[in-house]
Amino acid sequence: MAEFFHKRGKHRANEGLSSVVDFLLANARLVLGVCGAAVLSIATLAVKRLIDRATSPPDEDDAKGESWKELNLLKATSHQQRQPPRAALSQPITPLTSAPVGPVRTHPQMSPQLSAPAPLCLTFQEKLLAFERNHVAIPEAHVALAKQLAGDIALELQAYLQSKFPELPFGALVPGGPLYDGLQAGAVERVRLLAPLVLEPGLWSLVPGMDTVARDPRCWAVRRTHLEFHPRGSSPWDRFLVGGYLSPRILLELLRKALTASVNWPAIGTLLGCLIRPSVASEELLLEVQHEHLEFTVAMLMVIPGSSADDRLLLAWPLEGLAGNLWLQDLYPVEATRLRTLDDQDAGTRRRLLLLLCGVCHGHPALRQLDRGHLTQVVLRLSEEEVAWTEEALGDRFLQALELLVCNLEQANLPCHFNPSVNLLGTLREETIDDIGYALYSGLQAPESLL
Template sequence: MAEFSQNRGKRRDGEVLGGAVDFLLANARLVLGVGGAAVLGIATLAVKRLIDRATSPRDEEDAKRDSTCLEDSWQELGLLKATPRLQPQPRPAALSQPVPPPAPSPSAPEGPADADPPTSPQLCSPAPSMCLTFQEKLLAFERDHVTMPVAHVALAKQLAGDIALELQAYLRNKFPELPFGALVPGGPLYDGLQAGAADPVRLLVPLALEPGLWGLVPGVDTVARDPRCWAVRRTQLEFHPRGSSPWDRFLVGGYLSSRVLLGLLRQALTASVNWPAIGSLLGCLIRPRVASEELLLEVQHECLDFPVAVLLAIAGAQAGGLLLAWPLEGLAGNFWLQDWYPAEAAQLRALDERDAGTRRRLLLLLCGVCRGHPALGRLGRGPLTQVVLHLGEQEADWGEEALGERFLQALELLIGSLERASLPCRFSRGVNLLDGLREEDVDNMGCALYWGLRAPEGLL
């Protein structure tokens, strides 16, 4: 009986609070306007949900609804498509004026003249010179966390080039029968797209395939039905039987297997190459990252640490660029992943040169912000580059003074893509760059991006 009375009391309290929320929503439009009322409505809806859950008996159906609360919350928040502002719009005086502190009691003794003033909850000093705009904070974040010192860039390039020469000599001595091409370092570090030292240097290990003996098959035309990849098929077997090519030893079902080649190179990098001796010669420490599915080398110098990604590559004109040996899963495990990075970098460079724009700087900022965020870390360079390319072709101001506004537009576009769980690749419309994300990851990213859009300083 006491429990029933307690629940009834909680329910009555919830009705009172719910009525107050409804009254607030009914009058919000008069004070805040349509846009402000929409924001307030979404926020108070979440509060009412908390009240309902706190004042209602829980059952199995309620527990199931709670498990999807986060997903519902950010998706409803994403329905609001209000244009973001770099500076918050002033609210009406009745809501924006601070409550004046109570007058001191006449009997209260005055404090000493040199007493420290109370701590103010304001975000910045009242002095105008101390208040930074979001644009200024964004540029400061770029300076402190994104831009690499010129000396570090030069050192990383020198070490990557030396490692390429050493690894090339090893492969030719270890596998003289396999026609590997010249190893070429490249990637974001060489294209001005390096956001800090976390992005790996790309060290391409090209395979020289015999013309006429190999053909490319699109992944959508194979049993894998995967538009991201291509199969490399052995051809002309009636005139050049199996064994005529040194790469025939890596065939699986008539196709050149990226998985078998990756296993061969992984074994060499982790067990055969004398990295301590090479590192001592180059004045650094080099260690293969054994736990990674990719072929990564960790390079540590006294003033710089950076990874090197060793990538087996095939040049395919039919595929429109490079094909990489990549640890794909399922039926596509023996296929080759199409590499869009060269095309992405070239298009960004061409767009920026057209109007002296800052699209590449925007990409670096997005990479730097997402990499350091617990929920956004899985948004890699690929999806972020596609977002910038989509924005980059719009007729807009791409000068430095508009960098903050373009940043917020990129957040809006990402939120919309996550709502639809779809971000098509600009170079292959059948590829959804968000396919590899779990629903939980999508929900967490959407929620983080929404609140980042409302208060972007919190992302920096």
């Protein structure tokens, strides 16, 4: 009963608010004119919806994601209201004197003519560079040590694979990734340990993911061919076939069990002077490495490299559904190459911008769903629109990247720079997209809060 009266009272309050809003809108046309009334109507409607949503219980709320989009509407509306009329542009502008922020306090023993030194006010650009120094940059000693340990782990895993699976022709394990390309933002990124599969030429062909039942443009299928001349069993990789296609899921399961159950990691860690633990919970092949105060993750990636004329790199990745037996195309090599080429052409700061975005998103609970792939595509898209990439413009480019990302989130679509048919936001839930959009919009109102 109490709940009933609570809802009834709130309903009456809402009716009162609605009547006031309707009265304002009815008389706004007389005071502001048609255009002013239209602007006020849009803004008032958005505010009314926000108030209704705030005063409604959780089961009566609308979709959460609409709130930040409505705030974006309010921002655009306020910009329209601040635009001066055309007739006023020719009028002289009276200079305004800035009012003091607060009362000036002096020390009792200080002379009235002497004032305390003004506090140091940093610009957003200066705060951004300070965040880069304190949270993004990695000491050279840590980089060198991580590379050394990753190389030693690669040699140990190479020897293990040769002894455990002598019949499987793995290529040389090669460490790489952002740490080796100068694109490592703190301890965010993993060291990539590529384990290439050596496939027999002429026995395998690549099929685009869109031509399979999965209809996934991100992926490729690896089909076994020439079975009439080379029947099953002719290739050591035939044991991993599913429906005539090389299955990355079976390969991942085989190596994951081997790395978590068969390898003597305590002994290897003692030999290398560090602690190595395999990630049991993850379907990926991950190794957590700790050396005194240095911690990082090594990701072992089984890959199918392209031919000499094709730089395509396919990853064995734990995909879901019909794409479970498809190989995911790895965009990191082409992304890193493209950013390096653009920066070398004009001595730009695109890679520094990417590192800042990665550092900010990793440290924010709602933005952690944005990985390097999303942020790289935003920087590449921004490179098509902006030409100034000097260090002095780094702060402006940072804010523009966030605005561009908000626009993509509003549409729930972030097309891939290298394959526009791929929506990089397609794997995120609608609730996640709304949370990210609201956090980014709030951050744009006070960018320093993101640092």
